[in-house]
Amino acid sequence: xxxxxxxxxxxxxxxxxxxxxxxxxxxxxxxxxxxxxxxxxxxxxxxxxxxxxxxxxxxxxxxxxxxxxxxxxxxxxxxxxxxxxxxxxxxxxxxxxxxxxxxxxxxxxxxxxxxxxxxxxxxxxxxxxxxxxxxxxxxxxxxxxxxxxxxxxxxxxxxxxxxxxxxxxxxxxxxxxxxxxxxxxxxxxxxxxxxxxxxxxxxxxxxxxxxxxxxxxxxxxxxxxxxxxxxxxxxxxxxxxxxxxxxxxxxxxxxxxxxxxx
Numbered sequence: 511x512x513x514x515x516x517x518x519x520x521x522x523x524x525x526x527x528x529x530x531x532x533x534x535x536x537x538x539x540x541x542x543x544x545x546x547x548x549x550x551x552x553x554x555x556x557x558x559x560x561x562x563x564x565x566x567x568x569x570x571x572x573x574x575x576x577x578x579x580x581x582x583x584x585x586x587x588x589x590x591x592x593x594x595x596x597x598x599x600x601x602x603x604x605x606x607x608x609x610x611x612x613x614x615x616x617x618x619x620x621x622x623x624x625x626x627x628x629x630x631x632x633x634x635x636x637x638x639x640x641x642x643x644x645x646x647x648x649x650x651x652x653x654x655x656x657x658x659x660x661x662x663x664x665x666x667x668x669x670x671x672x673x674x675x676x677x678x679x680x681x682x683x684x685x686x687x688x689x690x691x692x693x694x695x696x697x698x699x700x701x702x703x704x705x706x707x708x709x710x711x712x713x714x715x716x717x718x719x720x721x722x723x724x725x726x727x728x729x730x731x732x733x734x735x736x737x738x739x740x741x742x743x744x745x746x747x748x749x750x751x752x753x754x755x756x757x758x759x760x761x762x763x764x765x766x767x768x769x770x771x772x
Contacts, residue, residue, distance in 0.1 A: 514684040515542055515656050522577035523598075527650035528680060530575060532643070532703070533716055537572035539652030541699035544720055545682050547596045547608040548695035550582040554594050560612040561727055562691055567720040568607045574600055590614045626725070630754050632662040635675040635732050641666035645710045653703065656680055657696065662734070667706065674704040674735045690728035694753060697733040698722045698763035702749035705737035712772055715739075715747060717765035724753075724761040732756055735763075745769045 516523045523546060531539030544567055551562065578598045586593035592612040597604045632638075638660035643653055644667045653659075658679045664672040676697035682688045688696075702717050734754040741747040747767035753760045 514681040515652065516546055516682060517684050519577055522579050523683075524577040525575050527575075527648065528652060528656040530648065530651040532645065532647065532651065532653055532710065533714060534572055535648065536575055538575060539656075539699070540567075540569055540573070540717060540720060541696040542652045542656065542682075543567075543569075543573050543578075543598050543606045544608075544699050545688070545692040545696035546580065547582075547598060547606060548692045549683065549689070550580050550596045551594045551608065551610045552689060552691060554582040554596070555584050555587075559615050560592060561615045561724075562610055563613045563724055564611040565695060565722045566609050569718055569720075570605055570607065573598065573605045576600070578605065626759070628759050630734060630756065630758060631736060632673040632734070634662070634756065635660050635677070638662040638673075638675050639666070643667065652696075653700070657700070659700065659704065661704070665705070667704065667710075669707050669709075670705065671738045672704040672735070674700065674737065676700060676733050676735065677731045690730065690733075690755070691724075693731070694724065694728045694733050694760065695720075695722060697735060698751065698753065699765070701735055701737040701751040701763055702739055702747075702765050702767055704735060705739045705749060705751075707739050707741055708769070713769060714772060715741065715767045715769045717749065718768050719766050720763065721765075722753075722761065722763050726760055728753075728755050728760045729757060730755050733760075739767070741767070741769055 529542040582596035662673040736752040
């Protein structure tokens with residue numbers, strides 16, 4: 511993997527062209543700052559006895575393609591439950607806010623009938639196929655050059671539900687290997703894109719938030735989205751995805767959508 515999505519410049523994170531999104535050539539794809547803030551949450555007072563169970567993101571407007579500062583802190587410390595809050599800031603203005611729940615990692619002996627093991631519901635990434643993004647645009651972008659997306663079943667950007675495998679095509683941060691949590695955050699933001707039911711060239715269907723729930727810690731280099739989108743005529747919608755890694759289910763993701771004609 512070559513040039514990263516973000517580079518450290520002084521005390522800020524400078525996005526490269528690989529962070530660009532599909533809606534505005536001067537704004538980032540939501541998956542890029544989502545993954546970066548997941549990293550900040552992981553690095554904030556990390557403890558081997560805690561696991562991230564939920565992250566909720568609020569996108570407060572377009573996230574610009576210029577250096578941004580990241581801040582994160584534990585706002586509710588505890589041995590069993592912690593809250594971590596993080597922001598990306600453009601100058602003094604927050605452009606993305608995130609709140610994470612971390613829970614104590616333990617060992618619980620579960621009865622056989624309480625286990626939720628489930629196989630992956632579609633072919634794996636090696637049996638899946640890439641598809642070109644349905645609109646023209648620069649060759650570099652988070653959805654084009656930062657992530658590899660392979661469709662296993664359903665639509666391939668053609669409209670409707672989709673099974674889509676996602677992995678990083680390059681480092682998120684220069685000099686680091688992206689973590690499985692960072693991958694899950696990045697992949698979760700693709701739910702509305704891979705299961706779109708409106709034409710990218712005729713409508714905007716931009717997510718204003720993203721919530722990621724994890725039943726267990728993701729593992730490996732691939733995350734699968736089993737994604738669906740609902741759109742209503744009053745100009746709002748919902749994209750929701752079941753998330754899997756190669757071992758089985760890991761959680762859920764949901765995105766509120768703002769919808770309007772281009």
